[in-house]
Amino acid sequence: MTDQVFFNRDLSWLDFNHRVLLEAAKDHVPLLERIKFLSIYSSNLDEFYRVRMPVLMALDNFSTGNEDRNVFETAKEKIDGQLNQFGTILKEAVIPALEARKVNWIYNKVLPDAVQEAVAKLFFTDILAHIAPVHLELDETSFFAENNKLYQAVILTDASDNERLKFINVPSDVLPRLYSVKAEGREYIIFLDDIIRQHVNHLFPDCTLRGIYNLKITRDAELNIEDEQDENIIAAVEKELARRDYGVATRFLCEPGIPLRHLYRIVYALNLHKASIVEGGAYHNLKDLAGFSLKDKQLEYPEWPAKDAVTLAAEEKLLETMLRQDIMVHTPYQNYDLVLRFFNEAAGDPDVEEIYCTLYRVATTSKIVTALMTAAKSGKKVTAMLELKARFDEANNIKWASKMKDAGVKIIYSRNTLKVHAKVALVKRKSDSGSQYLGLLATGNFNEVTARFYTDHILFTSNQDILKELEALFGFLAKRKKKPSKEDHIDFEQLLVAQFNLQSKFLMLIDREMEFAKAGKPAAITIKLNNLEEKILISKLYEASNVGVKIKMIVRSICCLAAGLPGQSENITVHRIVDRYLEHGRVFIFNNGGNEEIYMGSADWMNRNIYSRIEVCFPVIDPQLKHTVREMINLQLNEIAGAEEQQPRSQEAIYQML
Structure with a gap:
């Protein structure tokens, strides 16, 4: 190194x-x-x-x-x-x-x-x-x-x-x-x-x-x-x-x-x-x-009215639709109302018994928090993991903490040594077969204001394996520990969670691509982040480049990786996109011998995210959703720096695609 x-x-x-x-x-x-x-x-x-x-x-x-x-x-x-x-x-x-x-x-x-x-x-x-x-x-x-x-x-x-x-x-x-x-x-x-x-x-x-x-x-x-x-x-x-x-x-x-x-x-x-x-x-x-x-x-920019990610019939419930299929909303291209509907339906559904949610940057007038308070007032068990130390949003979060407490919401505050940056929500409802889980896993905050100009991805899922792991994570957060100890071991198989398995799993996924490359097979990694700083992960990407793994990166802001250097990173390209919307989503794509694995989540590869925060990344399993995500990333990779006027800018192309 x-x-x-x-x-x-x-x-x-x-x-x-x-x-x-x-x-x-x-x-x-x-x-x-x-x-x-x-x-x-x-x-x-x-x-x-x-x-x-x-x-x-x-x-x-x-x-x-x-x-x-x-x-x-x-x-x-x-x-x-x-x-x-x-x-x-x-x-x-x-x-x-x-x-x-x-x-x-x-x-x-x-x-x-x-x-x-x-x-x-x-x-x-x-x-x-x-x-x-x-x-x-x-x-x-x-x-x-x-x-x-x-x-x-x-x-x-x-x-x-x-x-x-x-x-x-x-x-x-x-x-x-x-x-x-x-x-x-x-x-x-x-x-x-x-x-x-x-x-x-x-x-x-x-x-x-x-x-x-x-x-x-x-x-x-x-x-x-x-x-x-x-x-x-x-x-x-x-x-x-x-x-x-x-x-x-x-x-x-x-x-x-x-x-x-x-x-x-x-x-x-x-x-x-x-x-x-x-x-x-x-x-x-x-x-x-x-x-x-x-x-x-x-x-001004021409208006791009937000599209609907899914069309629901007049009497159709979102929570019921989620039991049949995964849904993904890509903001701000698609309407954020579906997220609001998730929380509103959960608050009003008599079968919903418990709601859990992480809150990092809360909107000044938050419909999401209002729904959580309504649910608590109606007798549901509502738990919010509220990060008071979200920089420059502290006062607003304190205001909402007081209101939620008065409404009966259980508030968990993170320790100063372990910020909670994950963007996840979990609903637990009763059914004829026992407890039933529905959840949201996102790359950005549950904030209906920033959703109008931050590009993010929100997965709506009823995948019980993923959501049971999410429930275990909320159980850990309720303990308010400085760091996980041996007693807090959780077998995360689906989720990648910082402080548990996130860094080690990403290293393993890179190692797997390296093995494909060494065997003379196609090997590729595509990563989209806001910031890239952590040296262990960067060094592993350098190693992968040196054995022939083709690595394409979209890094909006901080990037400590030096791309294109002989003997270090000649198989790595780094692309930066600045456009009408703020690029905010985190996406990780591993070729896996042609059977691509895609993860999304809250985690940048910064020291703070890896070592002093709770972050959650999640797999995208549904084939159609995977295809859409891959097409969005391809459109952005195809945007040639300095040639925006000769071809459609990627954000416009994505809007037209969805």
């Missing part, structure tokens, strides 16, 4: 985010969608600074290993180059394209006379009440700049020509970031920042304005939670959430041109000594472009 080449996970992720940015540069992508990709790029980068940059800073300071040295500086260089490209795409492509449609986006320009009256009205009626100036003295330490909030540093001189430095907030958390003003037959898109800048003299009438600069501070977002008993864990998470926005500053983003003496004065006053000082563009928090105020359906 020491001679093998692995890419750095964080630099690989930055390459993925760059790929997101490149979508905004493509002329064939609808204009408003290009603006959304700029927003997604910016939002992704903010999270990177909150979550990963603190790690890279620490490694840069303390690591002596060659692998970790200089990654921090390399990451900064990559980001700087990408931000320059971001500005170029915006100013030289997106803004001119808007102007051609009589939409003037005022970007780093003086507001034209035509909008002055309307802008003044906005400032005095909507904006002024939300602005609170702060004076920064040299010894000022009481003011705390909140995480990812926008501020402006205002440099003034008073009547005695003394210099003053003021800080004012840009209230984009409570007001629109972008305003639309119509004047003289054109539409003007104006930043909230510029409306404030235009009227800042009103805030300081006795001073002369010398300069005004946009600023933002990004803070470490990691939560430090010790393992707690059930009654204490919510309090522990809430305590850490309250502290999250007060974490150590990791980035101080400033507008170009601010005089150095004032820059260092701000650094001293706001205790930003450990932050990376980054000179950005004229505007920050461009994730706010997601709320771009122009509305025009012609500038």
